[in-house]
Amino acid sequence: MKLSEFHLAMDEEFGAGYAGVLMQDLTLEALGGRTPREALSSGVAPRDVWLAICEATDVPQARRHGVGQRQPGSASR
Secondary structure (H helix, E strand, O other): OOOOHHHHHHHHOOOOHHHHHHHHHOOOOHHHOOOOHHHHHHHOOOHHHHHHHHHHHOOOOOHOOOOOOOOOOOOOO
């Protein structure tokens, strides 16, 4: 998962506003008690951060994989 795909997945799952709050405020025990922003800044792979967020926020399994990628022919943001 690329960083751009991570941000797209966050916006699509949580909405842009709440995604920003989670990035700043959600403490992820699976990532050493860091926030998603801190984890990404320290070099943790976006996919690992995404999966830790999904686990912490109870995102259903069906929405955890393959997200963040645009469908062919869809308009970019």
